[in-house]
Amino acid sequence: MAKERLPSRSDNFSEWYNRLVLRAELADYAPVRGCMVIRPYGWALWENIQAALDQRFKATGHMNAAFPLLIPSSFMEREREHVEGFSPELAVVTIGGGEELEEPLIVRPTSETIIGHMYAKWIKSYRDLPVLINLWNSVVRWEMRTKLFLRTTEFYWQEGHTAHATEEEGMAETLRMLEVYADFAENEAAVPVVKGRKSDSEKFAGAKQSFSIEAMMGDTRALQAGTSHNLGQNFARAFNIRYLDQENTQQYCWTTSWGLSTRFIGAIIMVHGDDQGLILPPRLAPYQAVIVPIFKNEDERRDVMETIDSIRANLSEIRVKLDDREGMTPGYKFNDWELRGVPVRIEIGPRDVAKGTVVLARRDQPGREGRRTVNQQGLASVLTELLDDIQTSIYQRAKAFLQANKHEPKDFEEFKQVVEGGWADVWWCGDAGCEAEIKQQTRATIRCIPLDEHSGDGICIHCEKPATERAIFARGY
RNA sequence: CGGGGUGUAGCGCAGACAGGUAGCGCACCGCGUUUGGGACGCGGGGGUCGGCGGUUCGAGUCCGCCCACCCCGACCA
Incomplete structure (x- = not known):
């Protein structure tokens, strides 16, 4: 592996x-x-x-x-x-x-x-x-x-x-x-x-x-x-x-x-995605939560599995995967499921069996701050809320990233800088030849002429002729 | 199609310069000990060395031709 x-x-x-x-x-x-x-x-x-x-x-x-x-x-x-x-x-x-x-x-x-x-x-x-x-x-x-x-x-x-x-x-x-x-x-x-x-x-x-x-x-x-x-x-x-x-x-x-x-x-x-791997949006993730059982011996294994069975019975609304693979440590599984982007990890071990709890770890917040212990009682609603929160959080994060990297350069020199590492939202004259020159000089293409942009006019970022529409230029895939 | 790179076990690589019958790590199988952040010991299985041809007593290694794939550009969802 x-x-x-x-x-x-x-x-x-x-x-x-x-x-x-x-x-x-x-x-x-x-x-x-x-x-x-x-x-x-x-x-x-x-x-x-x-x-x-x-x-x-x-x-x-x-x-x-x-x-x-x-x-x-x-x-x-x-x-x-x-x-x-x-x-x-x-x-x-x-x-x-x-x-x-x-x-x-x-x-x-x-x-x-x-x-x-x-x-x-x-x-x-x-x-x-x-x-x-x-x-x-x-x-x-x-x-x-x-x-x-x-x-x-x-x-x-x-x-x-x-x-x-x-x-x-x-x-x-x-x-x-x-x-x-x-x-x-x-x-x-x-x-x-x-x-x-x-x-x-x-x-x-x-x-x-x-x-x-x-x-x-x-x-x-x-x-x-x-x-x-x-x-x-x-x-x-x-x-x-x-x-x-x-x-x-x-x-x-x-x-x-x-x-x-x-x-x-x-x-x-x-x-x-991040350096640990995928981060899948909860609404589309094949598995919304993965259960990783933890035990040291056969007695513990039996208790943990019984607890998991009873918990899963109440989670039918959520796409849950039980990782019961043998011969690999919990730590290995944690990393494996993080790589695969499962939004929430549910850890259940002897301590949880004893206290009636589980440990939840959210994929979008690595480390300690994304981890908390919750009661087995009411887990379904806690999970549902958590999944919603992750869905919103990763959207907000992506939105902030988009806004932070979409610029409005004032002139073509600045434009060239911008499209090296971001999007440029600029006035464009509408001429295909001008567009081609920009592409040739910067490798940036018009991604689109946004529908909800403000109307008005200005001068084209490249040829400086009058322009009535704004275009987003960027390097594309 | 231009430029670069790589083809050796499932994956990642060494071996090639100085030809002598293929090795390492991970993965896989068995047994045992482990298990709350990528476990360990012992034992095992697995390879027409990308293909074809040549040189040679002998080719993963030298020579020629071919093929495939990856990365960077021009084309595109």
Whole structure:
């Protein structure tokens, strides 16, 4: 078992991340370049993410469906920007059943095209609208450089695809789902985010407008944690998704798509983790509490286990793991579960059996101040409160970190300093050429143009031309 | 695709310069003692040395070619 310490975050953030993912048994490298295996502990986390999102999707009227992995390659060519954006990273199947295929098939990099094909078939009337479908699946993109969870050749996600009668409805859906993502991120994952619109150069290939939630990782780099696209009528025209309106005239639909992937697990790791390992938000943690029994002999073992049985009977509302592994010391288990980010540790030993107590240790507060002894009586409510408190605390901590590292530089010199170790919230002229120059000079890109920024005007941080919108620039993942 | 690095037991590495039939730590198995912050003793099991070819009586080691993976850049959820 892992005994060496992790590299520290300050020493080598990237290496800390890689080692942690492997050691915490979230994932492992697969035999194919850029691919990974998501192990049971990591998948359990994903399942909780899925549940939290799925419930929100259903509450906003969506239903799940399954679409095929393979798509005729000609579909990709129907939308100009889409084909340009995705062609370089497609995996293509050319042989099936030992025969060369008449038309090559692509392994879906995303499903807009096949969705478009099917929606064109299904939608005839304004009465058919809106269509609100979500897919839980995996997609393949032949990325040049991969990293566990953040960018792998194949990744799991959900992709929502909707069709609407009017532009307003399409826009409303786009923003509604952005809001769902933000709500999920902040309230379930305790990850504070900035909601905003993507610049034209950063938007999804084929979208009219893209929106994202952006999160700040522990090294201050930005991560796009979820996206929602207003596709306008681009795909509707490319795939002929039309309906007859009340006046009996043909209209093109307005469509949207939105996605959140297993990348979000990377965000949780990099936002909350510390040098001891993961710190998982209680609402998503596979195990919210782990019980570590302590005993010296068979008599003590029996008493401790009996006490644990009676305690667990009252904890059915909480996801509790009993670590009854033999042959390892409590100290080993303490470290092991800290590495794996379980929010609360419950220690139960002979002293606790005698006094009717347990020791609780919260993961987000290392050492003595996070540890206290409480009565076995009423443990469930104490634990529930504690988990809520941890959820709030780690959110507040991440929020404070984001605020402390988001700056408003006054000029471009200061801007260059800022984006070395933080985010820059600045006036931007809106010109793609200016944006490209900034990227080239600083490696910082526009993460988003925040939605809730104050209006007004100023001068562009780089070219100093008049500017009417503010943008967040940062180095991204 | 450019730059860097690494492939030897499940993991981390030594052995390579000076060729002679593979070793250390952790993990794993057994027994015993331990157990409130990463326990210890004794005994064990496990390796086509990334692949192919060459040199040689003999290659982990020397030569050639290839492959894979990781890290840093350009592309991206």
